[in-house]
Amino acid sequence: MDLPIETEALVIGAGPVGLFQVFQLGLQGIHCHVVDALPHVGGQCAELYAGKPIYDIPGIPFCTGQELVDRLQQQISPFKPTLHLGQQVSQIERQADQRLAVTTDSGQRFLTSTLFIAAGVGAFVPRRMVLDGLSAFEGTQVFAEHPAPERWAGLHLVVAGDGDAALQTCLNACQGPQAAASVTLLHRRDQFSAAPESVEKMRQACSEGRMRFVAGQPTRLRTEQGQLQALELLNPQGETEWLNLDVLQTCLGLSPKLGPVAQWGLAMERKQLVVNTENFATSEAGIFAVGDINTYPGKKKLILCGFHEATLAAFGAVSLLRPAEKTLLQYTTTSTLLQQRLGIA
Ligand code: FAD
Numbered sequence: 001m002d003l004p005i006e007t008e009a010l011v012i013g014a015g016p017v018g019l020f021q022v023f024q025l026g027l028q029g030i031h032c033h034v035v036d037a038l039p040h041v042g043g044q045c046a047e048l049y050a051g052k053p054i055y056d057i058p059g060i061p062f063c064t065g066q067e068l069v070d071r072l073q074q075q076i077s078p079f080k081p082t083l084h085l086g087q088q089v090s091q092i093e094r095q096a097d098q099r100l101a102v103t104t105d106s107g108q109r110f111l112t113s114t115l116f117i118a119a120g121v122g123a124f125v126p127r128r129m130v131l132d133g134l135s136a137f138e139g140t141q142v143f144a145e146h147p148a149p150e151r152w153a154g155l156h157l158v159v160a161g162d163g164d165a166a167l168q169t170c171l172n173a174c175q176g177p178q179a180a181a182s183v184t185l186l187h188r189r190d191q192f193s194a195a196p197e198s199v200e201k202m203r204q205a206c207s208e209g210r211m212r213f214v215a216g217q218p219t220r221l222r223t224e225q226g227q228l229q230a231l232e233l234l235n236p237q238g239e240t241e242w243l244n245l246d247v248l249q250t251c252l253g254l255s256p257k258l259g260p261v262a263q264w265g266l267a268m269e270r271k272q273l274v275v276n277t278e279n280f281a282t283s284e285a286g287i288f289a290v291g292d293i294n295t296y297p298g299k300k301k302l303i304l305c306g307f308h309e310a311t312l313a314a315f316g317a318v319s320l321l322r323p324a325e326k327t328l329l330q331y332t333t334t335s336t337l338l339q340q341r342l343g344i345a
Contacts, residue, residue, distance in 0.1 A: 004109035007033050008321055010102055011081075011116040012089045015043020017291030017306030018118030019072040024314035025116075026079030027338055030321065032116075034081050035104055037088040037123035038254075039146060042069035044292075045303075047124055047254060058304060068303075078343040084108055086146075088123045092264045092287075100286060113286060114317045117266075117273060118310070120292040122256035129160055129250045131218050131231075141228045142248045149178035152247045156180065158231070160218075161251035162187040167198040169251055174210040183211035184243065189236055190215050214243060261293065269295050279316025280309045286320060288313040 009025050009032035011018045018034060019041060025032050040046060045054075045065035053062055063071070087104035095101050095111065102110040126144040128135070134142055143151055147159075147169040157180035159170050166185065174183045185202065190213070192199050205211045216233030222242065223229055230242045258271055267274040267283035272295035275281060280288050290313050291306035299305070318327050332338045339345035 002109075004101065004111045005033060005082075006111045007031070008112070009033075009114045009116065009317060010035065010100075010110050010112040011118055012036075012102075013043060013118035013120055013291070013293075014038070014041035014083065014085070015118060015120045015291060016045050016068060016072060016303050017120075017310055018043065018116070019069070019076055020307045021116050021118055021290055021310040021313065022076045022079060022081045023072070024311050025317065026076065026081075027332070027341060028314050028318040028327075029341060030114075030314070030317060031079065032081050033084060033110060033112075035084045035087055035089050035102075035108075035110075037086070037125060039086040041073060041083065041085070042066065043120050043124075045069050054303070056302070056304065078341070088125070088260070090260050094284075098286070113321055115287045116310075116313060116317075117261065117282070117287065117289040117293055118291045118306075119258075119261050120256065122258035122261065124254040125257050125259075126250070127252040127255050129218065129248075129252065131221060133221055133223070134228075134248075137228045137248075141246065142250070144250045144252070147172075147249050147251065149173065149176070151249070152180040153178035154181055155246035156182045156184075156244060157247050157249065158184045158186050158243060158245040159249045159251060160186045161253075162192040162194065163251060163253060164194040164198050165253075166251035167192065167194045167202045169249060170211050171198075171201055171205055174205060180247075184245070185211060185213045186218075186231075186233075186243065187213070187215060188217045216241065216243070272299075275309075278312070279319075280313040281316055288316060 009030050011021050011032050011034045014034050014036035046069050050066040087106045090105045091103040093101045099111050100115050128144050157173050159166050170183050170185045173180045216235040218231045219234050220232045230244045233241050273282050273289035275289050275294045277296050280290050282289050290309040292301045330338050336345050
């Protein structure tokens with residue numbers, strides 16, 4: 001087994017608050033690693049409202065969710081955090097030397113002196129199709145994680161979903177060197193949440209015979225010799241039909257799962273981590289909670305509140321990591337030290 005990564009600070013969650021936590025730790029001279037279940041940074045801003053406007057970020061009268069994420073990435077770049085994306089933190093254990101052993105579902109291990117939980121409303125994980133027996137084929141013939149053409153090259157592919165991701169997966173799968181033998185889009189009715197341009201392209205591909213669309217609700221599956229063969233569908237006319245397949249890729253969107261955060265033994269209230277407002281420490285020494293995941297009297301789930309929390313949590317961490325040092329307040333405008341850390345001076 002690989003040796004764990006040893007670090008002074010680990011941030012769980014690369015949403016806006018987790019990213020700003022990196023910045024504040026950087027100003028304090030603390031390098032950190034960041035883990036997120038999503039394959040990209042930005043949390044809710046990138047996942048739920050990338051193209052929608054935000055009007056209440058101080059000093060930025062207007063930006064989209066994605067623009068805010070881009071600016072935060074630019075702001076943290078001097079501190080070169082190490083990102084571990086597409087991995088969900090599953091376990092936290094206190095070691096005899098008081099450090100925290102943190103493990104992800106991909107088996108990556110960290111030994112960290114301080115931990116910052118910026119897990120928002122939970123880890124964004126793909127919604128699964130609920131059908132008796134289907135989970136047995138997860139990872140071999142059924143995939144909910146991000147689409148990958150090598151799964152279906154030369155095979156009969158069914159893509160379930162009605163959003164942009166589902167339609168784009170179909171369009172990609174019917175062309176190129178790793179094209180599927182056939183591509184079928186499956187959704188319960190002939191109406192889609194995808195952008196009109198994507199729907200137009202999908203209909204065009206169907207009319208050219210490159211793919212097809214089937215409306216229906218899966219009701220059971222047929223297997224043969226341990227292989228998934230077909231899904232039985234109840235179509236909008238109330239009739240049943242069988243849809244043969246080799247591979248099923250579901251693109252049913254993401255849902256946040258609080259999951260492991262709730263099992264780490266930290267004091268919680270209504271599914272949120274209880275913190276003190278002096279430094280946003282949780283009930284466990286060295287573990288801080290910032291952003292939407294925490295609760296305290298007067299808590300508001302706003303990005304700017306999370307930014308304040310991350311700032312005080314970084315001061316809290318520095319007094320734990322460097323107890324002999326005085327944690328002086330310095331200004332980025334005038335402090336040579338902070339400017340050196342920012343790579344300016
Ligand atoms: P999140 O953005 O939720 O990020 C948390 C990250 O942690 C996620 O990426 C998740 O995958 C990851 N994670 C969780 N658990 C794990 C785990 N175990 N392992 C690995 N990764 C994990 N706020 C404003 O201030 N102004 C607005 O205008 C505004 N508009 C909004 C509009 C919409 C539609 C929505 C839904 C929210 C809006 N908000 C707004 C709220 C704002 O988006 C949240 O307050 C903010 O995203 C919280 O940031 P966060 O970093 O705490 O958490």
